[in-house]
Amino acid sequence: MKNAYTIPLILSLLVNFSCTKLVEVDPPVNKTMAAGVYGSDASAISVVTYMYVELTNFWYTDPRCIGSLGLFGSLYTDELNFIRGQFTNQTLMDFYNNNLNSNFTNVSYWEAAYSNIYRCNLALDGLNASVTLSPGIKKQLLSELKFFRALNYYYLVNLYGDIPWVVSTDYTLNATLGKTPAIQVLKNIQADLRDARDQLSANWLDGTLLKPSTTDRFRVTTHAASALLTKVCLMTGDWEEAETEADKLINNSAQFSLDSLNGCFLVNSRECIWQLQVLNSNGVSQVADIFIPPSTGLTENRPFYVTPALLNKFEPGDLRKENWLGTVTMQNVVFYYPYKYKVIQPSTPAKEALCVFRLGDIYLCRAEARMRQNKPDLAVEDINAVRRRAGLQDLGSLAIPALLNALLQERSVEMFTEFGARFLDLKRLGVINSVMPSVCAAKGVKWETWKSLFPIKIQDVQRNPNMKQNEGY
Numbered sequence: 001m002k003n004a005y006t007i008p009l010i011l012s013l014l015v016n017f018s019c020t021k022l023v024e025v026d027p028p029v030n031k032t033m034a035a036g037v038y039g040s041d042a043s044a045i046s047v048v049t050y051m052y053v054e055l056t057n058f059w060y061t062d063p064r065c066i067g068s069l070g071l072f073g074s075l076y077t078d079e080l081n082f083i084r085g086q087f088t089n090q091t092l093m094d095f096y097n098n099n100l101n102s103n104f105t106n107v108s109y110w111e112a113a114y115s116n117i118y119r120c121n122l123a124l125d126g127l128n129a130s131v132t133l134s135p136g137i138k139k140q141l142l143s144e145l146k147f148f149r150a151l152n153y154y155y156l157v158n159l160y161g162d163i164p165w166v167v168s169t170d171y172t173l174n175a176t177l178g179k180t181p182a183i184q185v186l187k188n189i190q191a192d193l194r195d196a197r198d199q200l201s202a203n204w205l206d207g208t209l210l211k212p213s214t215t216d217r218f219r220v221t222t223h224a225a226s227a228l229l230t231k232v233c234l235m236t237g238d239w240e241e242a243e244t245e246a247d248k249l250i251n252n253s254a255q256f257s258l259d260s261l262n263g264c265f266l267v268n269s270r271e272c273i274w275q276l277q278v279l280n281s282n283g284v285s286q287v288a289d290i291f292i293p294p295s296t297g298l299t300e301n302r303p304f305y306v307t308p309a310l311l312n313k314f315e316p317g318d319l320r321k322e323n324w325l326g327t328v329t330m331q332n333v334v335f336y337y338p339y340k341y342k343v344i345q346p347s348t349p350a351k352e353a354l355c356v357f358r359l360g361d362i363y364l365c366r367a368e369a370r371m372r373q374n375k376p377d378l379a380v381e382d383i384n385a386v387r388r389r390a391g392l393q394d395l396g397s398l399a400i401p402a403l404l405n406a407l408l409q410e411r412s413v414e415m416f417t418e419f420g421a422r423f424l425d426l427k428r429l430g431v432i433n434s435v436m437p438s439v440c441a442a443k444g445v446k447w448e449t450w451k452s453l454f455p456i457k458i459q460d461v462q463r464n465p466n467m468k469q470n471e472g473y
Contacts, residue, residue: 060286064112073420102458178466197225227357246366275353283350297330
């Protein structure tokens, strides 16, 4: 799909105009221009392909990138710490200290997500109005856009709670929207994902959308929609549907299986349901680039290390500690750092890709859905599938309270530093306010219950009388 990332300037301008503020946006591009862009399959594909680029277009330490949640969510909870220096980034300090405010740069994700949503809505309007596109291409592109819109809303509602639900390109209307309750946002996300799931290709397509790709898993498929729908259903309490969607993925042995621990994050891994392409010209993923320090030790540019809280969660013999953590020694002190992504030397083409959804996660999602339906033995089976891959003994029968603890434990050592999974898990499973007080005490700060939501940018609150700031900010 890499050739599809070369987009003509006019298309880049179309989707990259300055609509970065929900409450104060520029007027949309004129309809004549849009009609030309959506007049051919190739140009329409380029516009939607740019959405993929936008997901990885920012540096991993930039809060505008959803991948950066793997860093900032880990700092905000109990997974990562970092060495301080003369030029320590204040953003890192504020996330680690759970000290966000409405003038803080974390709101860049709010802006970036709503900018992406606006682009999706604009492209949906353009595609729906087009009468010249090939029906199959049009169906795939419309479904990809609904998936992208759902993905952005999924992280927005997790981070901010009640949020505006924007499906219009009327910028004057959008500028005065109030909040939609989080549960309704989640129901809307489900509707988008069900529609996308039923229309998307079952194969990862190449840049033309005409034939399957055999070398990567970069394009959104019906399986990606099922994976995200599984996660959303866990939030809405639709346990049976969550289990059903997870079943589709786990039972699809023709396309998916648990890969080796060192194979999970490689391009075209059988574990990966959907990957984002590494866009760095040297083929090194941003995750490896920020987490792997030089052999001499941690630096201000590569300062991150795993906390004792996370390190102590690995059981003796857990191969994830051996394969997914690296070590470096400084002044006779051993520091562990995330080592899921390992390729630090230039490689063309890239050997690794940012794995957004993978089967190990889905097994644990199904375990959660089964636990909620009072199917403890089946839930334990799913947890054990992940444990066996890590070289651990099977768990025996567990009652529900102990099963919840086992699930939290397994998710901790399986999903650390991946897209803010720890933060989202603590909230979804209802334990954030019992876990975080001691976590914050160890950091030397105090946890407040309202810190489970991030602040909305103060300028958006001030400009829009219908926009209420989140409690505590």
